[in-house]
Amino acid sequence: MHRLAGRGDDLPVTVGIPFPPRLLRDPRQVRIVDGDGREIPAAVASTLAWHFRDGSVRAVRVQFHAAPGIYYFTLDTSRKADIGGWPYASGLVDGRLAAIATLTPEWLTASLIAGPQSVAAADEPYARYVDGQFRWASALPTKDTTAWLFDRPSTLFKAYVRTGRADYLEAAEMSYRWYMAGIKRDGMPVSPSCGGGWLPDGKPCDVKYVYIEPVLLAVALTGDDSMHDAATVAKMAGLWDSGGWNGAPGPYRHPEDYFTERLAGLGLVETVAAYELTGDARFRQRIDARVGWLHDHQRMNPDGLGDDGSWRNSWNVHENDPHGGGDVRGASPWMSENIVDGLWHAWLVTADPRIPGMLTDFGRYLERYGWIDPQRLVPPHDWRNDCSGPHGQIAWYWSSSQAKADALMKIQDTEGWYSDGHTVELGLPVAAAWYFETDPAKAAALKKRFQAIAASYSPACAAISDTLRRFNWNNRGAGVAQWMMAQPAGAGMRQRTTSP
Known part of the structure; x- marks a missing residue:
């Protein structure tokens, strides 16, 4: 996660995560964690499907607040910390993203x-x-x-x-x-x-x-x-x-x-x-x-x-x-x-x-x-x-x-x-x-x-x-x-x- 136009360490970020066929069926399996494995509250929604392959999830939209740094997504267990999402434009500052992932x-x-x-x-x-x-x-x-x-x-x-x-x-x-x-x-x-x-x-x-x-x-x-x-x-x-x-x-x-x-x-x-x-x-x-x-x-x-x-x-x-x-x-x-x-x-x-x-x-x-x-x-x-x-x-x-x-x-x-x-x-x-x-x-x-x-x-x-x-x-x-x-x-x- 990179700071662009945002200030402070509580930056809103929206990121797309694409997946190959057959890997993800349920977006609830997507969690965001920090370097110590602690789950970051996030909003996750499916945006694309492999409809011409096997019907699995092709991409999700993930939104969370955090400081710049390295984070991870995991698929091993269901997400426990949900938050509400926001309009994409709300993450912009004077037309530029507050942060980009x-x-x-x-x-x-x-x-x-x-x-x-x-x-x-x-x-x-x-x-x-x-x-x-x-x-x-x-x-x-x-x-x-x-x-x-x-x-x-x-x-x-x-x-x-x-x-x-x-x-x-x-x-x-x-x-x-x-x-x-x-x-x-x-x-x-x-x-x-x-x-x-x-x-x-x-x-x-x-x-x-x-x-x-x-x-x-x-x-x-x-x-x-x-x-x-x-x-x-x-x-x-x-x-x-x-x-x-x-x-x-x-x-x-x-x-x-x-x-x-x-x-x-x-x-x-x-x-x-x-x-x-x-x-x-x-x-x-x-x-x-x-x-x-x-x-x-x-x-x-x-x-x-x-x-x-x-x-x-x-x-x-x-x-x-x-x-x-x-x-x-x-x-x-x-x-x-x-x-x-x-x-x-x-x-x-x-x-x-x-x-x-x-x-x-x-x-x-x-x-x-x-x-x-x-x-x-x-x-x-x-x-x-x-x-x-x-x-x-x-x-x-x-x-x-x-x-x-x-x-x-x-x-x-x-x-x-x-x-x-x-x-x-x-x-x-x-x-x-x-x-x-x-x-x-x-x-x-x-x-x-x-x-x-x-x-x-x-x-x-x-x-x-x-x-x-x-x-x-x-x-x-x-x-x-x-x-x-x-x-x-x-x-x-x-x-x-x-x-x-």
């Missing part, structure tokens, strides 16, 4: 609240990279709404899960409350009303700013359930279902259909989060539909050019020039990371047997067509930032199994300078493919690629702060890659009947 990263990662994760070792290059970025990304960005793209609160909550750091948790908690205060609570979740949309950017119908995952993480890790209710979550999920200004999502049926990997991926992530949070069968059905759309798009692309492993679509349509000449059928490697993240979330909840093959197929595509051959990285086409050194990896801004190199280089020259700013998040599709890859030669290539991506973890790359949302796009989904690569190649295929 952190858990060990060993417990946080084992709880599976953010899926399987590994504890960040002190000398882990990726953890140092996140820390380096946090030095410029820590301040609450209330003036730059694009700093919230790709979900700042979830990025910070996941950094906390791997480290147990109080500064990550405080930044996540503040970001979450500021973000959720901007959610539109009235109106239907369709354009032009767009209930459930985000107001601060002046575009509540722009669904790429609508995030439900941080609600799940905030409830589990801070105990704060004051910023949402069932109706709000339903509207946020409903806006993704209607598409807002982008039109309703659905199957990719024609080569000229509008499609972006970001909308497809984030839409799946947030639909899964809505289901995890509520257990609502509607959201479970939408997960199946979205996975099915992606499966058919990848395997049976209507352009008739076969299955290359990508979610191939039109560059011209992507750039809002559907009738322009010289179209390039292809995919964005770094935007496709959002789809991989969505599929991984869906796998954890559904164990859908279609997903492993989709992830390995994209990993093979990325290895074959996604990365720029270093022999091309010569003036005037050295598109990399020098921060990653001579072994830095860079993917095509727009990749293709169909187009000639000249067409890709033309796009790279106009759009792709320093697109290696997205290399870090590409560790996720490489690692996800590794986790399910059973071919030894292909697994070896993925391992080599992941090791090479580490060049982008350099302090010089971490220090680049040209756009605040870089912190989010690099790290919201990439942390789990460290856990994936620590598993044997193909380990996921041995767990097809149950998610990790």
Whole structure:
């Protein structure tokens, strides 16, 4: 327990404690004790359930008063010292928590609240990279709404899960409350009303700013359930279902259909989060539909050019020039990371047997067509930032199994300078493919690629702060890659009947 804005030694604290499946059935078994084993009077309530697993308690909210220090929770006997709880906002002093309570990263990662994760070792290059970025990304960005793209609160909550750091948790908690205060609570979740949309950017119908995952993480890790209710979550999920200004999502049926990997991926992530949070069968059905759309798009692309492993679509349509000449059928490697993240979330909840093959197929595509051959990285086409050194990896801004190199280089020259700013998040599709890859030669290539991506973890790359949302796009989904690569190649295929 850490003092923030509070005074004295009788500080109110609200903390979320997540639990793995099968461990806790009755929240009355949760007690708070001090270092001498004396029970601290506390209010404890269940906030999340493993409804898609075994029905056990997934998280509880605990509230108690105490001085800063180390406390413990036990499950060995029923709680004897109950107190009444209080509204979460009562623990704030001028908008800041009086005190904040952190858990060990060993417990946080084992709880599976953010899926399987590994504890960040002190000398882990990726953890140092996140820390380096946090030095410029820590301040609450209330003036730059694009700093919230790709979900700042979830990025910070996941950094906390791997480290147990109080500064990550405080930044996540503040970001979450500021973000959720901007959610539109009235109106239907369709354009032009767009209930459930985000107001601060002046575009509540722009669904790429609508995030439900941080609600799940905030409830589990801070105990704060004051910023949402069932109706709000339903509207946020409903806006993704209607598409807002982008039109309703659905199957990719024609080569000229509008499609972006970001909308497809984030839409799946947030639909899964809505289901995890509520257990609502509607959201479970939408997960199946979205996975099915992606499966058919990848395997049976209507352009008739076969299955290359990508979610191939039109560059011209992507750039809002559907009738322009010289179209390039292809995919964005770094935007496709959002789809991989969505599929991984869906796998954890559904164990859908279609997903492993989709992830390995994209990993093979990325290895074959996604990365720029270093022999091309010569003036005037050295598109990399020098921060990653001579072994830095860079993917095509727009990749293709169909187009000639000249067409890709033309796009790279106009759009792709320093697109290696997205290399870090590409560790996720490489690692996800590794986790399910059973071919030894292909697994070896993925391992080599992941090791090479580490060049982008350099302090010089971490220090680049040209756009605040870089912190989010690099790290919201990439942390789990460290856990994936620590598993044997193909380990996921041995767990097809149950998610990790």
